[in-house]
Amino acid sequence: AHYIRDTLAQRTAALHQFWKTYHHRFYDHNFHGRDWSALRDKYLQRLTSVDTHDEFAVLLQMMVGELDASHTEVSPASSGITTQSTPHLGFTLDTSHHGIGLKIKYVPLRAPGAFEKTRLKAGEFILSIDGRKVSSTETLYQFLNSKGTRFTEFLVNDKPNEKGARKVRYKLLTSSEWQKLRYNGHVSDLQQRVEKSSKGRVGYLHISAMSSTDQARFEREAYEYILGKDAMIFDVRFNRGGNISDTLIDWLERKPHGIYKSRDREPEIAPSRAWEKPIIVLMNEHSYSNGEMFPYAMRQRKLAQLVGMPTPGYVIWTSSFSLTDGTKARIPGRGVFRMDGTNMENQGEKPDVQIWVTPEEWLEGKDPQLDQALKLLEPQPATATP
Template sequence: LDDMELLVDPKVEWQQMYVDGWRILRDWFYDPNMHGMDWDGIRTKYEPLVKHVAHRADLDYIFGEIAGEMNAGHIYVQSGDQPAVERRDGGLLGAEFKREGDAYRVDKIFQGETWQAAFYSPLAAPGVDVSVGDYIVAVNGVSTAGAQNFYQLLENTGGDVVTLAVNDRPNARGSRDVMVRTVTSETQLRYLDWIEDRARRVDELSGGRVGYVHLPNTAGDGNRELFKRFMPQMNKDALIIDARYNGGGFIPDRMIELVSRRPLNYWKRRGLEPLATPAFSHTGPKATLINGYSSSGGDAFPYYFRKLGLGPLIGTRTWGGLIGISGNPSLADGGSILASTFRFMDTDNEWAVENEGVSPDIEVVDRPELVAAGEDPTLEAAVRYLLAELGKTPPVKVEAPPAPTDF
């Protein structure tokens, strides 16, 4: 079918897709009453606009207006067949630079995790002879002297190997060539750096007594971070679970199960401390941090945390989007309008969280001027709370009694 061609009249197709999109929401939305909307009236209200559509994006705009009539989250409009400009990625080096004279000084190198592609940091890779304090004086033979911006020299080099002229002073004399492969995004590198900085702060503020885990979402990345950081810190006296900026994903029942585990018993072996079953659990006080970007699964995690009585929620109210998608038919040109097919209910048979969020037990606002100054008010409040709890109820060491001798 590679050579098959089809004549499409866009006006006719757009009209068909308008009706199909309206029908998809009618037939797949979780509430057949459509949240009380006159759904036939909605079709009539917006249909006159379709004849004025001049570009596929105009139809998406109309779909967005219809989706807004639902007063529900997780209704997504995704574009279909339309022209797009090919993206040419610039190269990035996983570092921050500062202009000094005609060169750029390496101010910071994000260490990353070179064994994971998403966390690969070019200047931190094995064998790359570049350090903080070095100067880059040319990229691919082009001097930095005439560059208005360092990244101007890395245009269209995303994922390519580039040659950096590196020196210990801001000029070309005596420089060495270093070859590195660029990346196209530093998002994960900067995220990892942010996590490590939060963990360091918690460790310093608590004298090593409080652990820290951040959950970026409730999908693969969030589960990875939980397993990676929870287990090594399970013996900390207290624990902070940071669900701020959690982008959701899946229902986090397995995540909350791990966090909420309690020892069922202990096993004493010769020469060893008593070992718990389950092997990985945390028994000390805990707190979960939340904000307005804790969304979807990021709403559910703190809700479950509170329901299980694991500790307080600290921060600001969550996003309020516990209504979900499970797939529905797409449109003729490959685009789609996704309908919310299920909604959260509590165990008292009431609607909850969707369109309202989860409110904190202790409200702390991360004021922008404080964040810009390098502070983290919510994190600092959580450390203070947990240290106070440890003062009230110090941890009790598990000790085995003497082995029995009288039978």
């Protein structure tokens, strides 16, 4: 059967559906002071200039963008075209090297190149990949795209020539596998830095997002890291948001009600996961949504000091819906307000101690925000009694 699709009529219907959904469900009935009906008419006139799914999504994004609200992303309908993904080599490159081979800069913990039989070291050179000579002056993406994540052979040496080189063979990584390795390696480095700097007094826990998975990880690791500690640092920098901040606050507000004792074990506070010692929350301009609500609530409940940078004010409760043409969108359904009535949307949380990490400090691996948190948690000298 043959049919003719009237894409203009389809997108007109989808735009009306988009407008109506926001008309009935957007959290602020005043639409942040904008005339929502006028915006519908304005963007209906521009539909004739739209040719693709991507352009239609951009048009809707511009339309809802005039409301000046967060969590309003629009994703285009699927084009049916699949794209190739580039596997990752499993290490980072030293971009200061120019010439023959690729110079390895960093191999994360538990990466394929971190094990004895497939060991790769920082400073070594990759001279060829599956028999193809490589150099720092070429782009490898198309070559790597054809490989997927199957086994790949590297010719490796401690100098940029083949004399004495060895072969290393392992499976390449997906992008998500690589990101997880980098993240876990970075967090491990920060934990070790805190442990060493505080001589074991302070515990450190990073919370990357606010999902149920992150909650399970928090409850598991917090119990491990608080044992024997005099203070804790909870780091929500680069937190992607979610919906578990209230649960975490409940966990951290627990108060001891007794002590459990047995004849052959140390006394144990009940409940065992109660915490009444100092806490610093690290936050920055990349802490989003529920990752902003958490530091606010910690300070509001007088549980912590906040160190870092003001958050962006990307704070609202949202849900998703689909349009008739397959376009997907998000809509803010509930606002988040502080106890004094101020809207957290577009008004992020400010730290008690504001410190910016410069690009130069970031590239050098320095962390003045973490250093300040550790300084604030240093033991205070006892005050002499007159």
